[in-house]
Amino acid sequence: MLYLTLAMLVCLLVAGGVVLYVAYPHRGEKVPGVPWLGDAMGRAASGAPTLDEDEVELLRQR
Template identity: 60%
Template structure:
């Protein structure tokens, strides 16, 4: 039972972080209460690898 409660809490925390990211840093706005969290999320997204348009087209053909 404890495992289920911890799993639910973890999923709620992750979904809250995703919702905050979509609401503020993804649109280029600063988070009003916790700006350090917005900065951290922005740095994490900038460091993630992204496929360019031409690479995406090559993957569709392959």
């Protein structure tokens, strides 16, 4: 029962983080109350690997 409770808590924290990111930093706004968290999320998102337009076209051709 303890493992289930901890797993649900982790799932809720991750889901809350995703909602918080989509609601504020993804749209270019500051997170009210905890601006450091929004800055950290923005840095993490900009550091994530993305596909360039050329790579997208190559994948579409396959």
